[in-house]
Amino acid sequence: MRKIPTLLAALLLTAGLASTDSAASAEQRPPIRFGAINWESGALTTAILRRIVEDGYGYPTDTLPGSTVSMEISLARNDLQVIAEEWAGRSPAWVKAEQAGQVFALGDTVKNAVEGWWVPAYVIKGDPDRGLEALAPDLRTVDDLKRYPQVFSDPEAPGKGRFLNSPSGWTSEIVNSQKLKAYGLDSLYNNFRSGTGAALDAEVDSAIRRDKPVLFYYWSPTPLIGRHDLVRLQEPPFDAQAWATLTDPNNPNPRGSESLPAKLSIGVSKAFRESYPELVAVFEKVELPIDRLNKALAEMSEKRLAPEAAAKAFMHNNPDVWKAWLPADVAAKVQAQL
Known part of the structure; x- marks a missing residue:
């Protein structure tokens, strides 16, 4: 009879250890790895999604840095699980991985996004109130730039103009380099590449604040596009075959075309899509109104907010936006942490 309590104690101890092991296992769950995007809208979207994943669903997250293309390759290998702002279909790396069923683009996160080549409006129109004359009054298209390299003179390359390209490693840097040809x-x-997205932003902003002419690649949603009066130069209409020559850095005879119409999505790996159906359902509903997003990005830039702080402010100010993506009980958990 004395053996029964002893046996019962052993069973309870074993059950207790199993329960402890189970809890420890849950706590040691590997984090969901997000790409550490280094442009403002991507960084803000990443921070918003991480807060939802962590506070709403209890999954740990982490970030890994890399260029656009290297992050897409990592996503295909499941070294990354999520790229919060994926301009899907633009790079050969993405297209190849998507065709192989290794990556998926979820949702349509920011409608009316654009990209192209821009100049300040005062370069074309002048600004009498600021004593500025029009330096390139007939500039409307990229072809017109042939007449105005001296207007956008490069101080480091006498006799040539300067085009501010994306940082090396971005898909758009390859496209822009091919477009120049x-x-x-x-x-x-001169095909000038800034070191980072922030450096490109600073150089453009500095030139405009000093009323200098500047020719640059840029995109929206961004704080810079909302801050200044800019003109996007016209390009030939989008042509899929021409686009293929622009995304291939080794093509010796690229053909001009507008960039692929923008569709911003959340890129996920095949393993993530299969393992986290509840998060996939949320990501498919994510939509960030471009006017509110640009406002948040401008505040993020002007106040020098870290993406995490900007995400918290955006979610506090726009609960109707993100709560529409979530079940009520999950939204309540996220709200409680705000």
Whole structure:
């Protein structure tokens, strides 16, 4: 009879250890790895999604840095699980992985996003109130740039203009470099690459604040587009075959075309899509109104907020936006942490 309590104690001890092991296992669950995007809208979207995943669903998260293409390759390998702002279909790396069923683009996160080549409006129109004359009054298209390299003079390359490209490693940097060739501008303009997205932003912003002419690649949603009066230069209509020559850095005869119409999505790996159906359902509903997003990005830039702080402010100010993506009980958990 004395053996029964002893046996019962042993069973209870074993059950207790199993329960402890189970809890420890849950706590040691590997984090969901997000790409550490280094442009503002991508960084803000990443921070918003991480807060939802962590506070709403209790999953740990982490970030890994990399260029656009390297993050897409990592996503295909499941070294990354989520890229919060994926301009899907733009790079050969993404297209190849998507065709192989290794990556998926979820939702349509920011409608009316655009990208292209821009100049300040005062370069074309002048600004009498600021004593500025029009330096390129007939500038409307990328082809017109052939007449104006001296207007956008590069101080480091006398006799040539300067085109501010994306940082190296971005898909758009390859496209823009090929466009310079396609439009016959590569001999007239120096292809200047900023070190980071923040450096590109700072250089453009600095030139505009000093009323200087500047020719640059940019995109929206961004704080800069909302801050200044800019003109996007016209390009030939989008052509899929021409686009293929622009995304291939080794193509010797690229053809001009507008960039692929923008569709911003959340990129996920195949393993993530299969393992986290509840998060997939949320990501498919994510939509960030571009006007509110640009406002949040401008505040993030002006106040020098970290993406995490900007995400908290956005979610506090726009509960109707993100609560529409979530079940009520999950939304309540996220709200409690705000």
